[in-house]
Amino acid sequence: MRHAHSVEKVRAAEAELMARLPEGALMQRAAAGLASVCARLLGRLYGTRVLLLVGGGNNGGDALYAGARLARRGARVTAALASPRIHEEGLADLRAAGGRVLSFALLEELLSTDGGAVGTFAGTDLVIDGLTGIGGRGALRGLYAPLVRDLPEDAAVVACDVPSGVDADTGEVEGEAVRADVTVTFGTFKPGLLIDPGASYAGVVELVDIGLDLPEPDVIAHTTADVRLPRPLPESDKYRRGVVGVLAGSSEFTGAAVLAVGGALHGGAGMVRFASSEPVVELVRGRWPEAVTTSLPSDAQSLEPVGRVQAWVVGPGLSVDSRAHRLVHAALESDVPVLVDADGLNVLAGMSEPLRRGLLDRAAPTVLTPHAGELARLLGADRSDIEARRLAHVRRAADELGATVLLKGSTTLVAAPGAHPVLANLTGTPWLATAGTGDVLSGLIGALLAAGLPAPEAAAHGAHLHGLAARLAAAPDPALSPAPVTAFDVLTSLPAALRRLPAPASP
Numbered sequence: 001m002r003h004a005h006s007v008e009k010v011r012a013a014e015a016e017l018m019a020r021l022p023e024g025a026l027m028q029r030a031a032a033g034l035a036s037v038c039a040r041l042l043g044r045l046y047g048t049r050v051l052l053l054v055g056g057g058n059n060g061g062d063a064l065y066a067g068a069r070l071a072r073r074g075a076r077v078t079a080a081l082a083s084p085r086i087h088e089e090g091l092a093d094l095r096a097a098g099g100r101v102l103s104f105a106l107l108e109e110l111l112s113t114d115g116g117a118v119g120t121f122a123g124t125d126l127v128i129d130g131l132t133g134i135g136g137r138g139a140l141r142g143l144y145a146p147l148v149r150d151l152p153e154d155a156a157v158v159a160c161d162v163p164s165g166v167d168a169d170t171g172e173v174e175g176e177a178v179r180a181d182v183t184v185t186f187g188t189f190k191p192g193l194l195i196d197p198g199a200s201y202a203g204v205v206e207l208v209d210i211g212l213d214l215p216e217p218d219v220i221a222h223t224t225a226d227v228r229l230p231r232p233l234p235e236s237d238k239y240r241r242g243v244v245g246v247l248a249g250s251s252e253f254t255g256a257a258v259l260a261v262g263g264a265l266h267g268g269a270g271m272v273r274f275a276s277s278e279p280v281v282e283l284v285r286g287r288w289p290e291a292v293t294t295s296l297p298s299d300a301q302s303l304e305p306v307g308r309v310q311a312w313v314v315g316p317g318l319s320v321d322s323r324a325h326r327l328v329h330a331a332l333e334s335d336v337p338v339l340v341d342a343d344g345l346n347v348l349a350g351m352s353e354p355l356r357r358g359l360l361d362r363a364a365p366t367v368l369t370p371h372a373g374e375l376a377r378l379l380g381a382d383r384s385d386i387e388a389r390r391l392a393h394v395r396r397a398a399d400e401l402g403a404t405v406l407l408k409g410s411t412t413l414v415a416a417p418g419a420h421p422v423l424a425n426l427t428g429t430p431w432l433a434t435a436g437t438g439d440v441l442s443g444l445i446g447a448l449l450a451a452g453l454p455a456p457e458a459a460a461h462g463a464h465l466h467g468l469a470a471r472l473a474a475a476p477d478p479a480l481s482p483a484p485v486t487a488f489d490v491l492t493s494l495p496a497a498l499r500r501l502p503a504p505a506s507p
């Protein structure tokens, strides 16, 4: 499990530790960790060319001390000073170790010429980015932005703590930011390293322990070893493994129903009950004879004819007409966990606030699985604002809507109401950005809810498995390059993804 803490918590833990350590000891721990990762990446240090991007804060200090360590082992180190104020002891140490310095004035002049710094930096083997760390705020200013634009293309880039230009707390990137191959982060992950767009700038993240004593994390991310599902016992019958009810599809959209039912079946449901209008039912029955189906008349008021279920999935391809409204109402008025997706969310977004609040105020858990556009409609917010500030919005949505909210995206986030850590799913892949994959996900999470998993876990584990399945579908053989996948490929790769999980936990 990866833990990430807010800047505020990191600063408090640092202050507490620094009070007990000799002056500068913590920075030396950070610099030693950074230098050792760089040395490992370079393999041979003697004669290699290292460029330090040095900002005006302690992040720059880390880079200078790490550069001095590399210089003492034979590397040719140059520090580009991007601020008129520089960590003095760090700079003195680099000079003492034989490092070269490109002063602020010279750098300013260089960056203002036509070719910028590109020519001067040519031949660099490794760049250490020490412009901003947890103290970085907003778009890069001054020399920082043009410097980042002029980085040598062939060099490996190692970010110190956080890629400069990425907001450590949120992953927001305003304008320019360093694209790192590796980020060496200190003490704990920062939320911005796990959440896009920041996560996509961080490359491989290496954690260096500097001895911080940290409280509860703000964001967590699972590895596959953390995804533990209940084990079906020898005496488990289909009811104990969980019966999922799927309410999906309309005359306009039929495929979503097939995919959602398939997601539930491949996700390990003991049984899937499916209900919709007759033509959709026929299609689902044709593809999944194992599903138990019910044709509902368009004016059906109750879900009683469908039979007893342990969780409902409502929404994929449902349309937003009066029938869709009745089905969403009926599912949410039940006493079992409900997942609302796609058109189900649009139905909720179209309701008056008091009506929606009343429906979502239920004893059993509710999971909502919007993408940014659907969440924007639900919260009355701007889609681009949701994309840029995903963490804040998913937290707010969970609290305001009183439900577990899974916000889809290249890093899918899961938040539950209250002060719990938000989960960032790291298995996502661009291959998942294709029509119908969301329908598979809703069926899959429905199966996990029906199996009795708490809502946040069902959503988190569902997202993990779904991403893993997409990766396996895109590249079944890791030696081959990945190929585009369809939602159906993701569906049929779910069993392979499930086989990668650790041995299931006993209930």
Ligand SMILES: NC(=O)C1=CN([C@@H]2O[C@H](COP(=O)(O)OP(=O)(O)OC[C@H]3O[C@@H](n4cnc5c(N)ncnc54)[C@H](OP(=O)(O)O)[C@@H]3O)[C@@H](O)[C@H]2O)[C@@H](O)CC1
Binding pocket: 014, 015, 018, 026, 027, 028, 030, 031, 055, 056, 057, 058, 059, 060, 062, 083, 131, 132, 133, 134, 135, 136, 137, 138, 139, 140, 141, 142, 144, 160, 161, 162, 186, 210
């Ligand atoms: N504390 C500790 O014990 C330890 C801390 N450690 C290290 O310290 C780092 C935190 O250091 P920090 O607090 O000095 O902040 P930092 O990230 O260097 O940034 C501040 C500088 O950046 C500038 N700046 C900001 N935004 C900017 C922008 N958009 N565009 C341009 N400039 C911008 C800002 O300028 P100003 O706003 O003051 O003009 C200021 O000069 C942390 O990430 C870790 O690496 C480790 O050694 C372990 C021990």
Ligand SMILES: [K+]
Binding pocket: 059, 129, 130, 131, 132, 133, 159, 160, 161, 162, 163, 164
């Ligand atoms: K940095």
